[in-house]
Amino acid sequence: AYRGSRPRLGFQPQPGGPARFRPPMAHGPAGGGGGPDGMGPGFPPSGPPGMRNFLPHVPFDFVLCDPQFFQPCQEAPDDKATNELLLKRNTDLSPSAEEQQAVTGLLSKVQAVFDALIISPDSLEAAQMAEVRPVGSYKKGTMLSGHNVADLVVIFKTLPTKEAVRSVANRVLEEAKTDAKFVTVSQQPYGFQVSSADAVVKVLVATLPANLKLLEPDLHLDARIQQTSLAAIRHARWFEENGQHSSVKVLIRLLKDLRQRFPGLTAMSPWIIDLLAHYAVMQNPARAPLPLARAFRRVLELLSTGLFLPGSVGIADPCEPGQVRVHTALTLVQQDEVCCTAQTLLRVLSHGGLRHVLGLEGSARIATEMSVWRGIVVTPSDKVYERQDEDTAAAATTSAGATGEGQGA
Numbered sequence: 069a070y071r072g073s074r075p076r077l078g079f080q081p082q083p084g085g086p087a088r089f090r091p092p093m094a095h096g097p098a099g100g101g102g103g104p105d106g107m108g109p110g111f112p113p114s115g116p117p118g119m120r121n122f123l124p125h126v127p128f129d130f131v132l133c134d135p136q137f138f139q140p141c142q143e144a145p146d147d148k149a150t151n152e153l154l155l156k157r158n159t160d161l162s163p164s165a166e167e168q169q170a171v172t173g174l175l176s177k178v179q180a181v182f183d184a185l186i187i188s189p190d191s192l193e194a195a196q197m198a199e200v201r202p203v204g205s206y207k208k209g210t211m212l213s214g215h216n217v218a219d220l221v222v223i224f225k226t227l228p229t230k231e232a233v234r235s236v237a238n239r240v241l242e243e244a245k246t247d248a249k250f251v252t253v254s255q256q257p258y259g260f261q262v263s264s265a266d267a268v269v270k271v272l273v274a275t276l277p278a279n280l281k282l283l284e285p286d287l288h289l290d291a292r293i294q295q296t297s298l299a300a301i302r303h304a305r306w307f308e309e310n311g312q313h314s315s316v317k318v319l320i321r322l323l324k325d326l327r328q329r330f331p332g333l334t335a336m337s338p339w340i341i342d343l344l345a346h347y348a349v350m351q352n353p354a355r356a357p358l359p360l361a362r363a364f365r366r367v368l369e370l371l372s373t374g375l376f377l378p379g380s381v382g383i384a385d386p387c388e389p390g391q392v393r394v395h396t397a398l399t400l401v402q403q404d405e406v407c408c409t410a411q412t413l414l415r416v417l418s419h420g421g422l423r424h425v426l427g428l429e430g431s432a433r434i435a436t437e438m439s440v441w442r443g444i445v446v447t448p449s450d451k452v453y454e455r456q457d458e459d460t461a462a463a464a465t466t467s468a469g470a471t472g473e474g475q476g477a
Contacts, residue, residue, distance in 0.1 A: 124379060124380060124381040124382075125374070125379045125380050125381065126380075126381050127370060127373040127374045127375045127377075127380055127381075128373045129366075129369070129370060129373070130366075130369060131352050131353075131358070131362075131366055132352070132353065147359060147361035147362065150361035150364075150422060151359065151360055151361045153422060153423065153426060153428070154318070154322065154360050154361060154364060154426070155318070155360070156428075157322060157325070157426045157427070157428060158318045158321055158322060160213070161212050161213055161321050161322070161324075161325050162211075162212075162213060162321065163211050163212070163213045163214075163215075163216065164213065166266075167211075167213065167214075167216050167266070167267075168211075170216055170264070170266040170267040171206060171211075171216050171217070171218050171267045171269075173267070174218070174244070174251075174262065174264050174267040174268075174269050175202065175206070175218045175220065175267075175269050177243070177244040178220060178240055178244055178262050178269045178271065179200060179202070179220060180243075181239065181240050181243040181244060182197055182200040182220075182222055182240075183200070184243075185197050185236075185239070186198075186199070186200070192235065192236070192239060194231065194232040194235035194236065195224050195225075195226050195228065195232040195233075195235065195236055196224065196225040196226050197222060197223070197224060197225065198223040198224065198225045198276060199222075199223050200220060200221070200222045200223070201220070201221050201223075201301050201304065202218065202219065202220055202221075202304070203219045203220070203221050203272070203300040203301055203303065203304040204217075204218065204219030204270075204300065204304070204338070205217075205219075205338065206218035206219065207219070207304050207307075207308075208304065208307050208308075208311065208317070208320075208342070209317055210317050210320045210321055210324070210342075212321060212324055212325065212328075216266060216267045216268060217267075217268045217269075217270060218267070218268070218269050218270070219269075219270045219272060219300065220269055220270065220271050220272065221272045221273075221274060221297050221298070221300055221301050222236075222259070222271055222272070222273050222274070223274050223275065223276060223298075224273065224274070224275045224276075225275075225276065226275070227275055227279055227282060227283065227287075227288055228273050228274070228275050228288055228289045228294070229287055229288055229289075230255075230287070230288070230289065233255065233259055233260060233273055233289065234255060234260075236260075236273075237253045237255060237259075237260040237271075238253070240253060240260075240262060240271070241253040241262075244262060250264065250265060251263070251264050256270070257289070257290060257293055258270070258272050258273065258289075258293050258296075258297060259271045259272050259273035259289070259297075260273075272297035272300065273289055273294070273297065274294040274295075274297040274298050275288075275294060277298065280294065280295065299387065299388075302387040303339055303342070303387055306386055306387055307342060310346060310350075310386075311342060311345075311346050313349060313350070313357050315349045315357050315358070315359075315360045315363060316345050316346050316349050316350070316357075318360060319345040319348065319349060319360065319363055319364060319367070320341055320342055320345045322364060322426070323336075323341045323344065323345055323367065324338070324341060325426075325427060326413075326425075327341065329427055329432045330409050330413070330432050330435045331405075331409075331432075331435075332405040332406060332408055332409030332410075332435060333405075333406055333409050333410075335398050335399075335402035335403075335405065335406060336398075336406065337397070339394065340383075340394050340395070340397075343383050343385070343386075343394055344367060344370075344383065345363075345367070347370075347383055348363040348364075348366045348367045348370065349363045365414075365417065367410075368410050368413055368414040368417060369414060371406055371407060371410030371411075372407065372410045372411040372414050374407060375395070376395035376398065376403050376406050376407065377395075377403050377404075377407055378400065378403065380393075380395070381393070382394060382395045382396070383395070400453050400455075401453060401455060403453075404451050404452055404453040405451065407449075408448070408449040408450070408451055409435050409449075411449040412434070412435050412446065412448045412449050413425050413434070413435060415446045416434050416439065416441060416446055419441035419442050419444045419446065420441050420442050421434065421439070421441050421446075434446075435448060436448055
């Protein structure tokens with residue numbers, strides 16, 4: 069399950085040069101068919117002649133394996149102490165009652181303004197509202213302490229011009245502003261932001277899906293940003309139906325903290341973290357939620373064995389058609405960094421470094437520097453994938469042809 073000297077899935081080393089990505093292929097001769105020379109039964113040919121079938125790889129997962137094939141060589145450690153530490157860290161990361169109250173108060177004021185505009189559309193000529201929905205970490209109950217931000221998606225019936233968004237922002241400022249607390253509004257690419265002394269509400273403006281094809285880049289808000297805002301509504305609905313188990317929410321908060329402290333994990337978006345936590349807790353043969361300690365370790369195991377590497381089945385986005393894998397939104401460099409960091413943290417965790425992984429002791433250098441745990445030396449994993457500039461690659465190829473030696477970029 070841990071990475072050694074062998075290249076990880078999807079990355080093939082080139083003689084005399086850096087590792088390059090090559091998608092895994094189906095076993096058997098070109099064009100499919102398997103047979104005596106291929107490994108496995110083979111698959112029917114598809115695509116142009118000479119092309120092999122692409123088959124996604126299923127990373128190794130202890131939880132999905134039959135226990136009879138992996139008999140433990142020693143008794144499993146007691147997870148009670150681990151659970152207590154995880155719950156303690158979750159308490160530290162959870163927002164206080166004052167923080168929750170500050171966010172809720174500002175969000176209620178902003179949402180009340182939009183509710184009034186929906187009921188009385190004639191009160192604002194610049195735009196007409198279709199609906200308003202809270203989304204994001206506040207809606208899901210996975211906010212972090214010190215991050216007092218709520219997200220609100222507002223769907224326009226009309227096309228959201230930049231001038232119309234500015235008019236709506238000014239109306240919100242007029243209605244939400246009070247003498248007790250100073251409120252400001254600032255226009256953003258996604259819409260606008262309402263800020264008070266101790267809370268922020270991000271208003272994500274979008275239009276009806278049927279209107280997206282009518283948008284003009286110079287006149288309206290960016291279509292891609294609006295699509296992202298509409299996707300946030302789908303994410304919130306899915307989470308409300310599937311992610312309400314307490315262990316899922318606790319695990320999401322812990323993973324968000326890991327992402328903040330370890331640079332190699334920063335590429336994972338909140339939506340990726342939501343799906344990863346849900347998968348780790350709920351997807352198992354028993355069809356029952358895993359204990360928090362086992363689910364936390366399982367996350368690092370899955371990332372270490374290549375769940376988010378090229379060629380992996382990964383996790384399908386339940387809110388998008390076509391079985392889109394969420395990790396394909398990451399670049400190859402980011403996928404490599406996530407895997408490297410998870411492998412190092414898993415080794416630290418396996419040798420007694422849970423408090424350091426959780427941030428209760430030490431620093432984030434454990435993911436990038438050599439450390440010793442109970443006499444065991446843990447060396448950070450080396451990155452496998454390296455980007456190679458086309459000009460440098462061409463020069464290296466020419467040099468190799470002249471000298472007989474290949475130079476890596």
